[in-house]
Amino acid sequence: MNEFTQSIYLNLTQVPFGRIISYGQLAKLAGYPNHSRHVGKTLSRLPEDTSLPWFRVVSSQGKISLSGDNFIRQRKALEKEGLTIRDDGKILNFKQVIMQ
DNA sequence: CGTCTGACAATGA
DNA sequence: GTCATTGCCAGAC
Numbered sequence: 001m002n003e004f005t006q007s008i009y010l011n012l013t014q015v016p017f018g019r020i021i022s023y024g025q026l027a028k029l030a031g032y033p034n035h036s037r038h039v040g041k042t043l044s045r046l047p048e049d050t051s052l053p054w055f056r057v058v059s060s061q062g063k064i065s066l067s068g069d070n071f072i073r074q075r076k077a078l079e080k081e082g083l084t085i086r087d088d089g090k091i092l093n094f095k096q097v098i099m100q
Numbered sequence: 101c102g103t104c105t106g107a108c109a110a111t112g113a
Numbered sequence: 114g115t116c117a118t119t120g121c122c123a124g125a126c
Contacts, residue, residue, distance in 0.1 A: 004123085023108050038123055040107035057107080065107040074107090 005042050007031055015056045018081040020091065022060040040065065056081075064089035 007030035015021050021029075024036040032038070043054045055077035059065045064074050064085065075085045084092040 024110095027108090034109085034121055035123075036108040037106055037121070038108090041105095041124080042107095044107060054107090059107085060109055067107085070107075 004030070004032060004038065008039060008042055009052060012052050012054070012057070015053055018083070020056045020058050020078070020083070023057060024060055026057055058091065062091045
């Protein structure tokens with residue numbers, strides 16, 4: 001595992017219950033600004049039984065970036081934490097969202 | 101080494 | 114508010 005991945009994991013564990021963070025913001029926190037796309041790639045390699053809150057990571061538009069079964073999985077996980085998700089993936093209750 | 105790809109982001113119409 | 118365009122950069126080929 002490289003340093004980038006390590007740092008992403010570490011910072012991801014700090015995202016609290018019921019909140020979300022954007023790919024770009026997570027990359028920035030991890031010390032790698034402008035690496036938003038690489039964050040998605042890294043998260044896609046996580047095992048299904050991971051304890052990391054990967055589902056709290058969404059696009060800067062507050063929208064789920066996944067599709068198909070993965071979209072469903074993330075949507076359900078977020079709804080369990082009190083968030084409301086529209087069919088197109090847009091998260092409606094922005095009060096608890098970490099952005100910027 | 102050149103190109104392409106992607107769980108993205110910022111900007112402008 | 115929604116697209117479309119452009120910039121971005123590590124990996125995969």
